[in-house]
Amino acid sequence: MEGIYMDAAATTPARPEVIEAVRKMLGQDFGNPSSLHAPGVNAEKEIKKARRRVAESIGAGPGQVIFTSGGTEANNLAIRSLIRPGGHCISTPIEHPSVQETFRFLARQDCVVDYCRVDREGNIDIQHLEQILHPASCFLSLALVNNEIGTVQDLEEIVRVARKKAPRILIHTDAVQAWGKLQLDWDRMGVDALTISAHKTGGPKGAGALVVCRPELIKPLLWGGEQEEGLRSGTENTPGIVGMGVAATLLPEEKKIRAMTRIKQEFFQQIREGITGVELIGPSPEKSVPHILNLSFPGLPAQVLVQALSREGIYASSGSACSSHRHQISYVLQALGLEKEVASSAIRFSFLDDISSSQAAVAADKVIQVVNQMKKVMRNV
């Protein structure tokens, strides 16, 4: 691909080792893990290895990993398993659609869902959380990292507060944008379920996992051949799962993650110097997740800017990839309380973990050039 890809929060290219593993599982090691013969046994072994690798990447046990078709399925599975019918649930207004829409669906059934307020930077308001929690609250779901603005929640504190107020509450976190960008420690997080997805960090699309504290709490969404201990029926996606396992062994090290944060800060600095009126959305770059930077260029419609940048070989996004087709102002940005003018001009830059300083500098130059050119044109509008 020509150009500089700055949409890693949407998806990433699979790493060469992952491609090799996927190829092998599609061809040579094509067996069905449920089969009794040698190819089946071999495939089962490979899945077992992948399960161990994924579990290790966050410090959980292999028996706690349920492979799914991706983040959306894992989020659905977690929420629909862990709520209690008619129970009181808590979430936030800035969740991914796969969480938000599931809650909306459940609220139309018989659940009561309260949404905890967030501040302008996307941090959840712990005082408000305390207010809406009550002793019988049964379920809390929130993303560890917001996919549009990169806010990292103080999960340990949130878990502590929630459990204090509601001792029997079950807690799920969507860690899709955190896996491979933050050190995840299953025991320290202390949640009951956690979602990850392979393709956001060098793995294949169509593979994800729900990691659960107690698998017996999970109620399957799909019924059939009882794969994944009966929790996720359907022939295992062996190429996807094994590819995810390989990706789990190749997550960037801390040094690389620190470099990403530095590069992101430089990128932001360069743009701020080159463009007047640019606004940072979300937390300051050293506080947000290393790969996400959301900037607004008031006066320029975000989708036009994305298209103009694309013509210059800079691939960024307006809103999240899932919702940017709809051309509405992102509900996440609205929930932050941003002015319409700022929200409708917001662009998310999200960095691949192997981006270099010089690439980022070239990209920043292009952004400056495109934005300033477009400002001249749009001055009148």
Added chain:
Amino acid sequence: MSDLILLRYGELGLKGHNRSFFIKKLRQNINRILQGEGNLTQAHGRLFFHPAQSPDRAIARLQQVFGLVGVAPAREVELDWEEISGAAEEMVGKKDLPEKTTFKVETKRANKSFYLNSMEISRNLGAHLLQKFPQLQVDVHQPQLKVQVEIRKKAFIYLNDYPGPGGLPVGTGGRGILLVSGGIDSPVAGWMMLKRGIDVIPLHFSSPPYTNERSLEKVKDLVGVLQGWGLKYPLYNINFTPIQEELIQKVPGDFLTILMRRMMIRLGNMVAARERGKCLITGESLGQVASQTIESLHSTGVLANSPVLKPLIGLDKQDIIKMAQDIGTYDISIQPHEDCCQVFVPSHPVTRPRLKDIEEIEKGLDLEEKLKKAVADLEKISIEVDSS
């Protein structure tokens, strides 16, 4: 025995010595629209289509060929009573007949050597069908089902027509430039003019990055639908961006849309001159939006070097939507991608612009070179029609 499709054409018959020209065009169009679907033959002053595969599929496509008023499934069999009655029985059997169906048999005997005369054939075949299909009842005046038999060197049997789209064969009315967007109206306008025989060239203005790549895909899909109705040109795409950017910078916002439309008419003139087009076609409908008031239409119309055909001018939006649904463009048109006008729609566009004011504003612009370059760089995008 073979399955064929009898094609009937309507208005063509009225066109005197132009008739052979019209039929030639009609045959060309059928061959193009149904490429690879079978063969076309002419016999006894009739057109027959011999489908290579399922006649149903061919019939559906033939119903999109302008100039045809009827398409009837037919059978060609040997001059033999058993064959004739057997074929008629099978064809009627395939129809999903309601509880009570009135019918009649009509026979023409051009070949007098056949041993039954036309009255006898009609009577015998009628009796045969009545016996086989208890739901049939004879009604010689207004039958729901008409079984027609023609005795020539072979025997031909037809059932009722499926209606054709009518109109005139595309290409009999000269060439026209359709200003097409991704909206609902302009594809319908193009369809209406194709129907009157105009050879339509679709011309689109795109303005990346103000428009989405996907909005061009949408226009391509719309043109693909019109190709199924006989349009034969690729999509002509003009990059409108440089012109639009200059207008945005120099023109008061409330005049932007009307000035953009005037530029489009100028470009339409230039393309028409280059392609020997004899008219421009637009999807305007009176009063629908600010740029379609009579004053606005006047301010664009005065620039045109040839007639501007506006077939939707007197239609309500609901009528246009209904047509778009029937044509097959509606579902594509309503996909949410803006065209080049929409990003900059002023909140209060002028609705009754005075030509004098517009011309005054245009004096401050120098777009001659940009217009020429836009036409010189025009891109012709051929469209792959998914024929499944």
